[in-house]
Amino acid sequence: MTEQLGLPKEILACLFDLDGVITKTAVVHAAAWQQTFDEFLHRRDGEGFRPFTDADYNDHVDGRPRADGVRAFLASRGIELPEGSPDDPPDSPTVQGLGNRKNNLLLEMIRSGGVEAYDGTLRYVEAVRASGLRTAVVSSSTNCRDILRAVGAESLFEVRIDGVVAAERRLPGKPKPDTFLAAARDLGADASQAAVFEDALAGMDAGRSGHFGYVVGVDRVGQGAALRAHGADIVVRDLAELGESA
Template identity: 80%
Template sequence: MTKQGPHLTELGLPDTVRACLFDLDGVITKTAVVHAAAWKEAFDAFLRVREGDGFRPFDPVAEYDEYVDGRPRADGVRSFLASRGIDLPEGSPDDPPDRPTVHGVGNHKNALLLEKIRTGGVEAYDGTLRYVAAARAAGLRTAVVSSSANCRDVLRSVGAESLFEVRIDGVVAAERKLPGKPRPDTFLAAAGDLGVEPAQAAVFEDALAGMDAGRSGHFGYVVGVDRVGQADALRAHGADRVVGDLAELGGAA
């Protein structure tokens, strides 16, 4: 039975919340910066071949936040390239990384990401892990919602897989044909799998696309996690509260 009253107050949540839905990269693990670096390397390589050495490089802060962060891989490719007036053929999911297609560019990014994770490892945000444990101790249901197809492996690498009852990631989304963020469908699926209404769930996100998903899905509370100095943008995209770390919400001391 879900505990109420001061337990949820100590977690910084409304007492109507019954479940917590957490993004992975930038919220649970310190992988958002690794994703940004992999995207930059992949996009710059593509642009250099297409436009020559005078190409305008990918901005791993502004353009990453605007066009890529939180979105499924192929959507990120389409979104960024469209901003540069570039329209590529889709190709197929098994395209090699050097093929000038949406999937080819995306596969190049993923290969770079996996290599960076393999060589540099993955770290978790301790404040988040303590907060998730505190939420579970208070009787709240928990899920991880990520566009990453590598979500399960990353969670296992930091020993956090058992903290989440439900996982809706890039693999599950593809199987269920769920559109990714900024659409709310993956978060809605997580809430449904946990047996709660959207209004009974809190969303924890660091991406602007995740904020949009949380708001458009009419979730009960949306927490923006600001790791890169975009607090105002997180609020503008629908955050009810913005924190630098989930430890600030309480329950994670």
Template identity: 80%
Template sequence: MTDLGLPEGILACLFDLDGVVTKTAVVHAAAWKEMFDAFLREREGPHFRPFDAAAEYDEYVDGRPRADGVRTFLAARGIELPEGGPDDPPDAATVHGLGNRKNALLLEKIRTGGVEAYDGTLRYLEAVRAQGLRTAIVSSSANCRDVLRAIDAEHLFDVRVDGVVAAERGLPGKPRPDTFLAAARDLGVRAEQAAVFEDALAGMDAGRSGGFGYVVGVDRVGQTDALYAHGADIVVRDLADLGGEA
């Protein structure tokens, strides 16, 4: 399996979506910033401090389920809001209201700008499957299936554990390893037989705490040291760097 850049004994590959398969991480960051900045500007007035779409996005939001991202960032700023519920309108001053506002902004940005895939990842997926390894997409996004269909990549995954599936099964999101562990079980492999591919620090934490056989950090934004610190076994700029080219 050396041509895939994976150790012996790996039988399955578990891929994050945003930032690993698709070029949507930057779109997510922009949607979070637009939502949080509007909220903070109204709440903090002259003391307004904008959301940092690099450092604060990486630390508190990236890779987490939407509501968890809202809670984690607001806690870091010393702000508490009512939870509300998943059906809260986007203008509600609740955790779920802010999350729904972010999602509305994201969908609008995707609608107007489209979705692009990383070609290196798609080629790597094809190579992985050609060698008989099983594959899963593991994403906190509730829009995962629609995004995969938009890039015609749904057929590249045997299993999907996304925000919708996690909610149905009551699985906590990253940095907890539960969604990755569920995907491994669905594929019929043990954690130590699966490799995790992630670009988020929360995803690295999940890979490390879940006891997975190999954790690949994908560095799209210059955070190689942080990915290693959070548990990566190897960090690459693109999955094409691992091998698997025809």
């Protein structure tokens, strides 16, 4: 049955990223990060500040836990900030404060614009489940459960390893493979029996370093070559292509 899904026959479990794979929220995340960092850089450097770019998002932020993304981007600009605490207000000049500012903006954007799922992904996940394979969602987002509920997809996934669960279990986020490995274990599968579905370069790195059985890169923004370079076994524009090509 796995061959009909475009997967190797050894695969028993499918591990799906949320933003950019299941839901159309990656672009909202990118917009929230851009506004957050541009406001910060403008305050710091004035009118001559260098704006946050799509490349910055892909290279330093996409797929990572929120605070890790803040640290990685600031380090790329040679900027160091105090860590702060998780309850820092969103205008605090700290790593946690910037992260909270981004999250507030993200939730405002979601409330005003709503959330949509990729229909091709939902159909594919339903086919995966009909074939008897196990399913999990693996996301660095602390809003994962609410977003899945908003698109009516929570029941499609047996296991959820998100930012909340990762913090409870003290699992390092992507590009480390630990969250994906935890999801596979919770589903009773070895890494070699699990397929990872990701759109972020950090997710590709996690799939490669975790030695998963198959890594599917989902190219929503024209970075197919980069996804392959970071470990994708196959790159598709939509998961519907996997079933069509089988």
